[in-house]
Amino acid sequence: MTGNFTEDGAVAWRRADGTWARQIAEAGLFVDEPTAKAAATRAAAQEQREICDPYGIEVHAEGGAIDPLTARQRIRANGPTIRLRRPDGER
Amino acid sequence: MYQYDDYDRRIIVERAQQFRGQVARRLTGEITEEEFKPLRLQNGLYMQLHAYMLRVAIPYGLLSSTQVRKLAHIARTYDRGYGHLTTRQNIQYNWPKLTDVPAILDELASVEMHAVQTSGNCVRNITADHFAGIARDELEDPRPYCEILRQWSTFHPEFAHLPRKFKIAMTGAPGNDRAAVRFHDIGVRIVENAQGERGFEVLVGGGMGRTPLIGEVIREFLPKPHLLSYIESILRVYNLHGRRDNKYKARIKILVSALGIDEFRRRVDEDWEASRTPALELPDAEVARVSAFFAPPPYQVLPADDQVGVIQLGRDRVLGNWVSNNVDAHKVPGYSAVVISVKQPGIPPGDVSDTQLDAIADIADRYSFGHVVVTHTQNLVLPDVRTSELPRLHAELRALDLGEANANKITDVITCPGLDYCDLANARSIPLSLEIAARFDRVDYLNDVGDVSIKISGCINACGHHHVGNIGILGIDKRGEEFYQLMLGGSPGNDASIGKILGRALAQDEIVDAVEKVLDRYLEIRESPDERFLDAVRRVGFDPFKVAVYGSADPLDAGGD
Numbered sequence A: 001m002t003g004n005f006t007e008d009g010a011v012a013w014r015r016a017d018g019t020w021a022r023q024i025a026e027a028g029l030f031v032d033e034p035t036a037k038a039a040a041t042r043a044a045a046q047e048q049r050e051i052c053d054p055y056g057i058e059v060h061a062e063g064g065a066i067d068p069l070t071a072r073q074r075i076r077a078n079g080p081t082i083r084l085r086r087p088d089g090e091r
Numbered sequence B: 001m002y003q004y005d006d007y008d009r010r011i012i013v014e015r016a017q018q019f020r021g022q023v024a025r026r027l028t029g030e031i032t033e034e035e036f037k038p039l040r041l042q043n044g045l046y047m048q049l050h051a052y053m054l055r056v057a058i059p060y061g062l063l064s065s066t067q068v069r070k071l072a073h074i075a076r077t078y079d080r081g082y083g084h085l086t087t088r089q090n091i092q093y094n095w096p097k098l099t100d101v102p103a104i105l106d107e108l109a110s111v112e113m114h115a116v117q118t119s120g121n122c123v124r125n126i127t128a129d130h131f132a133g134i135a136r137d138e139l140e141d142p143r144p145y146c147e148i149l150r151q152w153s154t155f156h157p158e159f160a161h162l163p164r165k166f167k168i169a170m171t172g173a174p175g176n177d178r179a180a181v182r183f184h185d186i187g188v189r190i191v192e193n194a195q196g197e198r199g200f201e202v203l204v205g206g207g208m209g210r211t212p213l214i215g216e217v218i219r220e221f222l223p224k225p226h227l228l229s230y231i232e233s234i235l236r237v238y239n240l241h242g243r244r245d246n247k248y249k250a251r252i253k254i255l256v257s258a259l260g261i262d263e264f265r266r267r268v269d270e271d272w273e274a275s276r277t278p279a280l281e282l283p284d285a286e287v288a289r290v291s292a293f294f295a296p297p298p299y300q301v302l303p304a305d306d307q308v309g310v311i312q313l314g315r316d317r318v319l320g321n322w323v324s325n326n327v328d329a330h331k332v333p334g335y336s337a338v339v340i341s342v343k344q345p346g347i348p349p350g351d352v353s354d355t356q357l358d359a360i361a362d363i364a365d366r367y368s369f370g371h372v373v374v375t376h377t378q379n380l381v382l383p384d385v386r387t388s389e390l391p392r393l394h395a396e397l398r399a400l401d402l403g404e405a406n407a408n409k410i411t412d413v414i415t416c417p418g419l420d421y422c423d424l425a426n427a428r429s430i431p432l433s434l435e436i437a438a439r440f441d442r443v444d445y446l447n448d449v450g451d452v453s454i455k456i457s458g459c460i461n462a463c464g465h466h467h468v469g470n471i472g473i474l475g476i477d478k479r480g481e482e483f484y485q486l487m488l489g490g491s492p493g494n495d496a497s498i499g500k501i502l503g504r505a506l507a508q509d510e511i512v513d514a515v516e517k518v519l520d521r522y523l524e525i526r527e528s529p530d531e532r533f534l535d536a537v538r539r540v541g542f543d544p545f546k547v548a549v550y551g552s553a554d555p556l557d558a559g560g561d
């Protein structure tokens, strides 16, 4: 399950314990759609202060690695594919 | 340039204060994202794939050096050290934190800037010819009228919730449209009638996006005092009758084509006759007051000799080439308009760093009366440079990596943010643009191919203007993977046309090869080096290019998509 952090808009991934991480590697997995949908509804209601617009995505998970199935979600997980003017992103 | 009066200042400062309160309520959870979204959008704040994005309005693209320094400061202090020039002559920041946005809006307000109406279903930033006020082929400077329209449209209560966004562009050079006025909801051209009076030709219903259409003339000659009342009537008819049930059919172009231009004109005229009041007439004194802000800078009287030609033919080939490609004629003898290319190899098109912005501000002060213009092609213009200073200026720009000699050439690609940033994207745009820049970065090839525009959009919304690229590229999604349609034959100018799809969509590793094949075929078939790419495409049609790209002109091989 993913969304964006309210505070800075960064991509957010929901851990299995219901907290939110910045790395997809920490994301919890759902094995069926109804459970995922229920969790999304719950998150949208209860975690709305911290997270904007949570929703579930499909991933391929193997050996601890989580790989989204679409180009869009792969780019969300890994960041822009091009060089940034200040790549470190810290200030 | 225009200076805010007390009223302008007050409404912008108040708006920033209101937004500070709204952000605070969002951060405490007092309002939900659903409630907050329309508020943030009214202040130019989007949520993109990886972060918020703040789009800052630059009316008709004109900036003072003080504003440029402020933009640099914001990039450095609140973002990741760069801003991105957009195809609406604006700048956007890709990484602001919500917690910082109120401070950014305060900073902007301190230099008479803001982010209102850069999003949402309202009248957006009004764009203009980037050579406004200096072009030799200009009849009259359109910026005073753009400014009047800006003031009229800012927070106009009747038009705060239109069926869809609304874009207006204006040119004062009717013979050479550099502002793509035919592809706007309303396009305005300053023209002269048979009696030699100046007025406006008004076009309506143009646009790109899902349904690209060329605007049609709704009024051939509108006397100047009626600018606001007439445009208000167009907007009122659209506001009442534009579709609100389907956002893909909500732009004014759909209404105009559904009703037909004659019926649309009849309704506008009917409203205009009923609603015209003296209050909306533009008094000469007000036009004169606003025009005074755009008075020419104190030019020196210089000889009208051909220094540009001398530099072009001089021994410094790099300089000569840059002057040939990036320097344009100025209406004042001894001065030139300089296009600073923000299309450098390896850097996303239109991305400009904080240090570059600071340096550009200094350069503008020293060379161009402190003014800079953002172009809709994602470059910058120094409008008023003394021709004799071009060599020195070029050396300074090169030291900043801003000396590329590629204005209007194939590596001067208009590129939307695409799937690297944009929430609506189907496919990436920037990597294609970088690949094109790397592949064709050869001076001789660039000059041989000549003026060819390549424009790339990551989705059908067409922010990258792909419909009007001589070569247009559109990203599409095929089962979650990125594909691209190749289009040929578009043009945004006086010879406006909409590009057509060449054949089946191409994979990411095929698309730049296809562009090269198209260009190589053009070089083979052109009648002479003077025949532009666009003219060659119009003369021979698509078959030779289909053969070049797909190996066959047979529609089954070239495919449809």
Ligand code: SF4
Pocket: B416, B417, B418, B419, B422, B423, B424, B425, B426, B457, B458, B459, B460, B461, B462, B463, B464
């Ligand atoms: S064209 Fe599409 S992908 Fe590109 S910036 Fe516009 S909305 Fe985003």
